[in-house]
Amino acid sequence: MSTIETTAGTSIETMPFSKALNAGLRKAMEDDPRVILMGEDIGALGGVFRVTEHLQRDFGPQRVLDTPLAESGIVGTAIGLAMGGFRPVIEIQFDGFVFPAFDQITTQLAKITARHQGAVSMPVVIRIPYGGHIGAVEHHQESPETYFAHTPGLRVVSPSTPNDAYWMIQEAIASNDPVVFLEPKSRYWPKGEVDLAAPALPLHASRIVRRGSDVTLVGHGAMVSTLLQAAALAEAEGTSCEVVDLRSLSPVDYGPILDSVRSTGRMVYAQEAPGFVSLGSEIAATVMERAFYALEAPVLRVSGYDTPFPPAKLEGVYLPDPDRILEAVDRSLAY
Amino acid sequence: MRPWGSSQDPRHRLCAPSTAKRETSVSVDKVTDADIPVVRVLDADGSYAPNAAAEEYLPLIEALPDGEIEQFYRDMVAIRAIDTQATNLQRQGQLALWPPSRGQEAAQVGSARAARPQDTIFPSYREHVVTRIRGVDPVDIIKLMRGTSNGGWDPTDPRNGNTRIYTLVLGSQTLHATGLAMGLVFDGRCGTGDPDRDEAVMVYYGDGASSQGDVHEAMVFAASYRTPEVFFLQNNHWAISVPVSTQSRVPLVQRGIGYGIPSVRVDGNDVLASYAVTRRALDEARSGDGPRAIEAVTYRMGAHTTSDDPTKYRGSDEEQEWARRDPIARLRAHLEHRGAAGSVFADAEAEAAEAAEDLRVRTLELTSPGPEVIFDHVYTDPHPLMAEQKAWQAQYEASFAAEGQEGHR
Numbered sequence: 001m002s003t004i005e006t007t008a009g010t011s012i013e014t015m016p017f018s019k020a021l022n023a024g025l026r027k028a029m030e031d032d033p034r035v036i037l038m039g040e041d042i043g044a045l046g047g048v049f050r051v052t053e054h055l056q057r058d059f060g061p062q063r064v065l066d067t068p069l070a071e072s073g074i075v076g077t078a079i080g081l082a083m084g085g086f087r088p089v090i091e092i093q094f095d096g097f098v099f100p101a102f103d104q105i106t107t108q109l110a111k112i113t114a115r116h117q118g119a120v121s122m123p124v125v126i127r128i129p130y131g132g133h134i135g136a137v138e139h140h141q142e143s144p145e146t147y148f149a150h151t152p153g154l155r156v157v158s159p160s161t162p163n164d165a166y167w168m169i170q171e172a173i174a175s176n177d178p179v180v181f182l183e184p185k186s187r188y189w190p191k192g193e194v195d196l197a198a199p200a201l202p203l204h205a206s207r208i209v210r211r212g213s214d215v216t217l218v219g220h221g222a223m224v225s226t227l228l229q230a231a232a233l234a235e236a237e238g239t240s241c242e243v244v245d246l247r248s249l250s251p252v253d254y255g256p257i258l259d260s261v262r263s264t265g266r267m268v269y270a271q272e273a274p275g276f277v278s279l280g281s282e283i284a285a286t287v288m289e290r291a292f293y294a295l296e297a298p299v300l301r302v303s304g305y306d307t308p309f310p311p312a313k314l315e316g317v318y319l320p321d322p323d324r325i326l327e328a329v330d331r332s333l334a335y
Numbered sequence: 336m337r338p339w340g341s342s343q344d345p346r347h348r349l350c351a352p353s354t355a356k357r358e359t360s361v362s363v364d365k366v367t368d369a370d371i372p373v374v375r376v377l378d379a380d381g382s383y384a385p386n387a388a389a390e391e392y393l394p395l396i397e398a399l400p401d402g403e404i405e406q407f408y409r410d411m412v413a414i415r416a417i418d419t420q421a422t423n424l425q426r427q428g429q430l431a432l433w434p435p436s437r438g439q440e441a442a443q444v445g446s447a448r449a450a451r452p453q454d455t456i457f458p459s460y461r462e463h464v465v466t467r468i469r470g471v472d473p474v475d476i477i478k479l480m481r482g483t484s485n486g487g488w489d490p491t492d493p494r495n496g497n498t499r500i501y502t503l504v505l506g507s508q509t510l511h512a513t514g515l516a517m518g519l520v521f522d523g524r525c526g527t528g529d530p531d532r533d534e535a536v537m538v539y540y541g542d543g544a545s546s547q548g549d550v551h552e553a554m555v556f557a558a559s560y561r562t563p564e565v566f567f568l569q570n571n572h573w574a575i576s577v578p579v580s581t582q583s584r585v586p587l588v589q590r591g592i593g594y595g596i597p598s599v600r601v602d603g604n605d606v607l608a609s610y611a612v613t614r615r616a617l618d619e620a621r622s623g624d625g626p627r628a629i630e631a632v633t634y635r636m637g638a639h640t641t642s643d644d645p646t647k648y649r650g651s652d653e654e655q656e657w658a659r660r661d662p663i664a665r666l667r668a669h670l671e672h673r674g675a676a677g678s679v680f681a682d683a684e685a686e687a688a689e690a691a692e693d694l695r696v697r698t699l700e701l702t703s704p705g706p707e708v709i710f711d712h713v714y715t716d717p718h719p720l721m722a723e724q725k726a727w728q729a730q731y732e733a734s735f736a737a738e739g740q741e742g743h744r
Contacts, residue, residue, distance in 0.1 A: 036521075062521045067556070068552070068555050068556060068559055070552040070555060070556075072510065072548060072549055072552055073510060073513075073549070073552030073553065073555060073556050075510075076507065076509075076510025076511060076513070076514060076549060076552065076553070077510050077511075077513050077514030077517055077553075077556050078514060079510070079511050079514055080510065080511040080512060080513060080514020080515035080516070080517065080518070081514040081515065081517060081518045082514075083499070083511065083514070083515050084514070084515045084518030084519070084522075085518070086518055086521075100548075103504065103507070103549075104507065104510065104549070107504045107507065108502075108504070108507050108511070111485075113712055113713065113714065113715055114485065114712050114713045115485045115486040115500065116486045116489065116490070116500065116712070117484070117486060117489075117708065117711075117712045118711065118712035118715065119486075119489040119490070119491050119492075120490070120491065121715040122715075123715075152713055153713050153714065155714075175716060176714075176715035176716050177714045177715050177716055177718075204719075251718060251719050251720050
């Protein structure tokens with residue numbers, strides 16, 4: 001694959017996020033013959049984002065299923081396949097198309113293990129390309145993570161780098177619980193280093209990705225790169241921002257977040273999703289409960305507005321950008 | 336190229352209106368109940384009178400030994416007694432809810448007795464005798480209705496005969512059944528030609544559930560992947576208060592044809608006919624010939640559940656009409672015609688009374704589970720929030736004991 005550049009003599013390869021996912025899926029399928037992929041257009045086409053490219057060619061149509069165009073059917077039959085010992089990995093084509101499957105995900109997939117008091121596990125991964133920044137039409141730029149993070153029985157994760165994409169997809173597939181795997185679609189193309197030798201972190205760990213001392217910035221998925229841009233701009237103005245990549249949205253690993261907040265005394269949470277009753281709301285509340293005496297300012301949130309995702313020409317107004325994050329940083333520092 | 340199952344043969348044995356003509360468009364008004372053959376071998380009075388549609392099934396019925404038909408009767412009588420007992424238990428405040436199966440015994444017994452041990456059964460939530468025939472303890476159903484469990488039994492325990500648990504969201508289980516059956520295709524566990532080894536899946540749903548999108552999607556997937564699967568629809572005429580005519584303008588058996596699934600309509604109050612059509616459909620599915628659909632026409636003689644009041648939406652004349660077609664009375668008359676000994680009926684009644692009493696005793700013994708049931712199995716793998724909240728709840732409860740107080744419950 002010409003897009004993968006190997007550094008001679010090491011286990012490090014440089015590749016785009018989408019290729020890292022593809023390599024991770026391939027590895028998982030090689031490691032476990034019960035892993036099967038299901039979705040719309042994921043076979044010959046390789047998926048609309050080519051994440052599953054060549055996998056049907058190499059593993060056959062019984063392990064890479066071009067399913068009928070029916071999301072509830074995909075998730076519902078994946079549940080039956082999991083009852084039969086398979087480990088299905090589903091691709092939902094776009095964020096806004098997951099909702100026909102919402103019933104099967106929330107009333108069935110999420111609850112089946114509890115309903116059976118542990119006698120039946122549901123090792124199903126639901127991959128969902130999500131988020132804005134790609135100028136697409138309605139239903140193609142949304143961030144639906146809150147619905148799933150709110151649902152007991154599901155795990156929800158979102159990698160932000162090619163290395164995390166490669167390892168987290170394998171860890172999600174190895175999980176014996178259902179995992180909603182949110183892929184920030186604007187990050188599919190940028191390249192990054194992938195260490196093929198060993199994962200850096202477990203699936204549900206958050207991670208400090210930039211050190212700083214004045215304000216803690218927290219987010220997930222594509223927002224991590226926006227936070228890093230904001231931190232670089234802040235540094236030029238003399239403000240030192242620490243950046244935490246949440247990685248796991250449910251459960252949340254509060255350790256690195258609280259460590260950081262106890263050191264900076266200030267926190268800004270940023271997300272593309274609407275803010276009302278969101279992941280940012282939950283994390284802000286928890287940080288205030290657990291680090292109250294360390295805080296110099298209230299935890300502030302920067303979100304998409306509480307509106308439907310707007311027409312794409314307005315997404316720059318809707319989505320948090322470095323300037324909106326820095327505006328919140330300034331407000332935090334003003335306390 | 337179709338990598339799964341046998342080649343796709345368009346010459347499916349479809350159930351079509353007997354008056355069908357080759358036309359460029361189909362007028363739904365021309366397809367009425369009267370146009371659709373119903374497989375029936377027992378008349379309402381119990382006389383053995385196979386109709387034309389039943390001809391091809393007669394060898395299966397005539398091969399049934401007397402003892403097997405008497406077993407059908409015992410199954411039906413026992414579940415009616417259990418069902419009545421459970422309804423009473425609900426009325427006495429011992430259960431939150433009970434969905435009575437009264438009137439649907441023949442459809443359920445005939446179909447369940449047609450399945451082989453290696454088959455997997457997906458019930459809806461009214462298939463009390465289906466689960467009992469497969470080995471599930473009826474008290475396990477009571478656990479759902481008494482609020483001591485959300486599942487009731489372990490479908491992976493061999494004693495439960497590959498019977499999945501009840502599903503309360505209508506139609507959801509049809510997709511699970513189809514997925515499991517897809518796995519049988521991928522694993523080569525059907526269509527080998529060995530009937531003792533080949534497996535099939537049977538899924539139960541009703542006329543109300545037939546309107547759910549999941550049933551549509553299940554039939555699309557089943558037809559596409561040629562699953563070894565039987566869709567067993569019990570048309571009991573009422574989805575709580577809404578009649579089947581609101582669910583469908585055409586006989587429900589017609590739906591299967593649209594998906595390319597060979598479909599048959601059977602008199603669901605005729606246990607012999609229900610047995611035979613299901614036996615045939617399961618054999619064909621198991622052999623790798625793809626899915627089959629059955630519409631069993633029956634009647635919910637009782638309420639939808641104990642929360643329901645049928646007097647608000649249907650007349651007693653209708654109920655009396657169906658009471659004359661009671662499936663148990665019909666089979667009893669047939670057995671009497673065949674010269675069954677009187678002890679067959681007396682023994683069945685005694686067995687049923689004993690089962691119902693046993694249900695009552697063991698229901699009253701069911702106690703609340705411990706709070707660990709809330710936390711322990713939400714996830715299979717360890718989960719920090721579950722551990723944290725379980726520990727908090729335990730110390731919260733313990734704090735009352737530490738203060739020398741009664742627990743707050």
